[in-house]
Amino acid sequence: MLQVVKHKSFGNGVVYHLQTPEGYPIETTDTFLPIETINAVGRKTNILPGKDFGSRADRWMIGVSVMSGCPVGCKFCATGSKFYRNLSAEEIVEQVEFIVNNNPQFNPQDSKEFKILFTRMGEPLLNIDNFCQAVQELHDRYPFAVKAISTVGVRNPYAVQRLFYLASEIPNIQFQISMHTTREDLRKELLGKVDKFSLAELADLVRTWRRIKNNKGRKVTLNFTLVKGYPLEVLILRQYFDPQDVFIKLSPLNENKYAGQNNLIGVIEEQNIL
Known part of the structure; x- marks a missing residue:
């Protein structure tokens, strides 16, 4: 059973530091936003008017x-500083149940959008069997939920086929790819040592x-955390991806000691005000 170590509240939610029975760290988040933010097309800022x-x-x-920790080792991510182990399907599901049970005044089915994001610690394609089992169980419990998976595109053909099969069986799975630059050589440098698919393969x-x-x-x-020296080149992006197939999300660099140690400087100066 997972234990709560500490938590931090902010304007629109809570971040929890949980731990496994043997003391390994897990990060779980509980957040909310106004329903009008569901359509981000054309929005030039993430600032919300008023409070x-x-x-x-x-x-x-x-x-x-x-996972507890992550083996990928992205240069701007604190999670990648250590890898402890894969989480079981039960431990993944337990995080969702912890948040739901912590908010008894809200019924997920009554939310205008209820979304489960596999976007905190770890790379889903490197824990694909437990991930798929967890998604199936969560779909059985919350069939109305949107399930969002984010990957750096680890070269794991078996995991990709498992993911494709899962998506053919379960609706409402949102697929996200952590891109961060359109330069192949710089992407390999920025996103850690694991073997990754090329842009052509990702397309x-x-x-x-x-x-x-x-x-x-x-x-x-396609997620881009914009970092100076790691360009997003629209012509290269258009060469590989059809605009009808992809949505481009731009994010500021989350400043932490690992980004600082690697001399990374964000392009977007405006931070999330929440």
């Missing part, structure tokens, strides 16, 4: 870890994903 951050009855998002994955019946209406998100 209206919405509630869990609007957009309720639970972020879970699939093939996107096209295959979009052909899956459950995913035809949902674009793949």
Whole structure:
């Protein structure tokens, strides 16, 4: 059973530091936003007017870890400083149940959007069997939930096929790829030592994903944390990806000691005000 070590509250939610029975760290988040933020197309900022951050009855998002630590080693990510172990399917599901049970005044089914994001600690494609089992169990419990997976695109053909099969069986899976730059050489440098798919291979994955019946209406998100010296070149992006298939999300660099040690400087100066 997971234990709470500490937590930090902020304007629109809580971040929890949990730990496994043997004391390994896990990060789990409980956040919410106004429903109007669900459509981000054309938005030039993440600033919300006034102090209206919405509630869990609007957009309720639970972020879970699939590992304790991470072996990928992205240069700007504190999680990648250590890797302890994969989490079991039960431990992944338990994080969601912990957040839901911690908010008895809200019913996930009553939220205008209820979203489970596998975006905290760990790389899902390196824990694919436990990840898929957890998604299936969470779908059985919360069939209305959007499930969002984010990957750096680890070269693991078995995991990709498992993911494609899962998406063909379960609706409402949102696929996100951590890109951060369009330069192949710099992407390898920035996103750690694990072998990753090339841009051409990632584009093939996107096209295959979009052909899956459950995913035809949902674009793949390409995430870019913009860092000086690691460019996002629109012409290269357009060379590989069809705008009808992808949504581009730009984020500021989360400043931490690991980003500082690697002399990384963010391009977007405006930080999340929440």
